[in-house]
Amino acid sequence: SCCKAMNHKRLLDRAVTCAIDLPTGLNGDTGEVDPATVCADLTVTLGLPKRGLIADAAVEFVGSLQVVELGMEVDEGADVTLACPASLRPLLIRRSHSAHKGDCGRLGIVAGSKGFVGAAVLCSEGALRGGAGLVTLWVPDEIYEIAAVKSAPEVMVVPWSKAGQVLESRMDALVVGPGIGRGMDAEVQEILHGWKAPLVLDADGLNLLANDKSLRSAADWVLTPHEGEMQRLLERKQNESRSEWAARFMKENDAVLLLKGPRTLVAGPGGRESYNSSGNSGMASGGMGDVLAGVIGALVVQGHSRFDAASLGAWLTGRAAELQVASGVQSVESLAASDVAAGLGGAFLELKSGCSGL
Secondary structure (H helix, E strand, C coil): CHHHHHHHHHHHHHHCCCCCCCCCCCCCCCCCCCCCCCCEEEEEEEEECCCHHHHHHHHHCCCEEEEECCCCCCCCCEEEEEHHHHHHHHHCCCCCCCCCCCCCCEEEEEEECCCHHHHHEEEEEEEHCCCEEEEEEEEEHHHHHHHHHHHHCCCEEEEEECCHHHHCCCCEEEEEEECCCCCHHHHHHHHHHHHHEEECCCCHHHHHHHCCCCCCCCCCCCCCCHHHHHHHHHHCCCCHHHHHHHHHHHHHCCCCECCCCCCCCCHHHHHHEECCCCCCCCHCCCCHHHHHHHHHHHHCCCCCCHHHHHHHHHHHHHHHHHHHCCCCCCCCCCCCHHHHHHCCCHHHHHHCCCCCCC
């Protein structure tokens, strides 16, 4: 058939396949696929996207998902949305002409351990490029010197060994977990119990939450697990969709959940869901989540809600990855997390301007 021939051409000659509205053979309502469904690298959908495009089974056939706006109003009250420029642009907070660094928020990052300095550095870079006014990177004493050298000059790097040092500091929100390891579990646990402001929890911070029965995620937290970390937080049932899995988790938690994956899902209280439309396979490398955690933290301290910050952060990092590859600067094989951090400016500019390019 024509569809099989197109798929064969794509694999054999590395042809780029584009689908209009949805790939042929894919059910627009359920996301179920026919054996001969076209495998698209790019799907351009018109107006309001069909639910089947964001189904778990559809990811391999939809590829990058781009939405062409038709002047239609986005239903801001919808329980399920697609995170794309049309839905995200109204969420961006415009800075006043008189804004200063204090207005843009003070973000603290508790991260890093011996052998994992890079995670802390990448997270702080994401926070800087995400717009935080002041970024303080709290690292264990033993890696302070190397972290101070490797971090951007705009980041304030501070050594810590006791939870009180962090808890008594003047910050609007915390990011906890990137590269932190398990060597300071007791101190990190004390921070999580004592922190009373917004918090983004990632990596080994999530593992500590899974293992500590006395610790419960707070209502002003954002949790950012990949599927392995999510499995430790709540075991997935057989044949359970990612949406069902997230919904079951949200029944007992008030935190916003960002479940990473090829179509990152953000779940919030009240059954709200947002599916990310950006990103590429070049993001399948270490450090991407560290940058994302920093961006989300930066958006939170600038005044975005937790749900909006998670949705915006996922789209911005994904779009930064797309732009780096589309510009010819990187390939999906060579793309690194530091490239994504460097590309965040382009993603912000595109979202604000309403102009996009492939």
